[in-house]
Amino acid sequence: MNDVARVAGVSVSTVSHVINGTRRVDPETEQVVRLAIASAGYIPNSLARSLARSTTSTIGVAISTFANHYFSEIVRAIDTACGKAGLMMLFADTHDDPEQELRVVQAFHQRRVDGILMAPTNDGALRSLKYLEANQIPAVLVDHLLPTPFDQVGVENTEAMQSLVAHLIGHGHSRIGYLSGAQWNSTSGERLAGYRRALAAAGVAIDERLVACGESSVEPARLAVHALLALPDRPSAIVSGNNLMTLGAMRALKEAGVAIPGEIAFAGFDDLDWADLYSPSLTVTAQPLEDIGARAVSLLIRRIREPDAARSVVRMPAAMRIRRSCGCP
CATH class of the missing domain: 3.40.50.2300 (Response regulator)
Incomplete structure (x- = not known):
């Protein structure tokens, strides 16, 4: 800053006022200072200014x-x-x-x-x-x-998942498979609670074999869906607990040649850029x-x-x- 002041022929305080905007400076003087800043290659130290303010x-x-x-x-x-x-x-x-x-x-x-x-x-x-x-x-x-x-x-995870599962129950589904996220994840636990709450509210018995852990990821979800499909009394609908597991589920259903929703209905938590472009378009819960x-x-x-x-x-x-x-x- 001293070099800039010397080149511009002004005081250091004037240079400081131009840089920080802390006081009005004559336009001609300001222009001279800014030219001096440019010629000197001086970069104002915003961090130093913020340190003085403790932010x-x-x-x-x-x-x-x-x-x-x-x-x-x-x-x-x-x-x-x-x-x-x-x-x-x-x-x-x-x-x-x-x-x-x-x-x-x-x-x-x-x-x-x-x-x-x-x-x-x-x-x-x-x-x-x-x-x-x-x-x-x-x-x-x-x-x-x-x-x-x-x-x-x-987001209101439990309430949102309960509504999504209740929508499938309204379509007549009682055997609804659920792709749960990573067990350490509090969000996964809240959404699983919503799944259970929806079944209980409808008087549907919970079959623990229909709850599969997709680890909140694509490949574990793909494998989990294949396991659900291998059940002797496989689910008539599947719900995914997040967007990555939805992708894994879609891959598994396609690999198995399962028609959606003709053979198995599907709904997932989280909207996706391609959800309305997929065939059929995917029913989802969208977060704000x-x-x-x-x-x-x-x-x-x-x-x-x-x-x-x-x-x-x-x-x-x-x-x-x-x-x-x-x-x-």
């Missing part, structure tokens, strides 16, 4: 399994909301690995982010959550909701991904500004998109 206007986003379209859409929504709020977003993939998650959280802390948005690795996230709490880092949990003191935002991302940023901004505010847990409704795979015309 960086940056938030860290630690999301597991970025390869999943669901999370990529949430990250996109978070980035959009950050832009509107004048914040920068730093992103790191935790790969559902508790050790990687802790490293990411620590790295964000070292870079002095103002707060962190995290889709935790559930039980394995304990160390990360303890680190956040011990260092008083403002944080909001997204999607995987846990019994913690942190603000959280996610943009709203989830925007609300997460809003909650984090509030927590940064009001560290002592009451804890907030937001459950957002999902929307059923009825298409043809369930048997609807």
